[in-house]
Amino acid sequence: MPSLRRSLRKPVSLLALVLVVAPLAACVSVSSTLETIGITITDPWVRPPTGPDRPAAAYLTIEAIGDRADALLAVSSPAAARCEVHETTMDSSGMAGMHPIERLEIPAGGTVKLEPGGYHIMLMEAQELTVGDTVELRLEFDKAGTVVVQAEVRGG
Numbered sequence: 118m119p120s121l122r123r124s125l126r127k128p129v130s131l132l133a134l135v136l137v138v139a140p141l142a143a144c145v146s147v148s149s150t151l152e153t154i155g156i157t158i159t160d161p162w163v164r165p166p167t168g169p170d171r172p173a174a175a176y177l178t179i180e181a182i183g184d185r186a187d188a189l190l191a192v193s194s195p196a197a198a199r200c201e202v203h204e205t206t207m208d209s210s211g212m213a214g215m216h217p218i219e220r221l222e223i224p225a226g227g228t229v230k231l232e233p234g235g236y237h238i239m240l241m242e243a244q245e246l247t248v249g250d251t252v253e254l255r256l257e258f259d260k261a262g263t264v265v266v267q268a269e270v271r272g273g
């Protein structure tokens with residue numbers, strides 16, 4: 118009864134095919150997701166507050182790999198009530214100040230450094246931070262979506 122045998126064999130071979138293909142498909146989708154994210158964060162670190170009721174600050178380097186520009190829109194952290202992206206400015210008398218910005222543009226193929234005296238992330242009402250601790254930062258990008266990094270608390 119060749120026809121019966123064929124109908125029995127077919128579902129089995131189809132299942133085997135699915136089992137072989139499924140892990141491959143998963144791999145492909147992961148690597149293509151990484152490619153389309155196009156954002157790399159390096160050297161994230163947090164400076165503890167300089168005094169009571171003062172915010173902590175976070176610094177890191179953002180790189181937009183490839184030919185797609187992006188923008189940092191918002192930051193949040195379980196270690197702080199809220200976070201703001203700030204720009205450091207200098208007034209005409211040479212006094213340094215800072216103000217929140219809504220978008221931090223990352224040019225395609227470019228690198229933007231958040232560092233003391235420049236762009237930075239303020240952690241408002243941060244929990245107590247000890248040097249050596251790790252703080253999770255959730256960075257929300259216009260194109261790449263949410264990128265989560267672990268930032269080390271450093272002295273200074």
Ligand SMILES: [Cu+2]
Binds near residue numbers: 203204215216237239
């Ligand atoms: Cu600030």
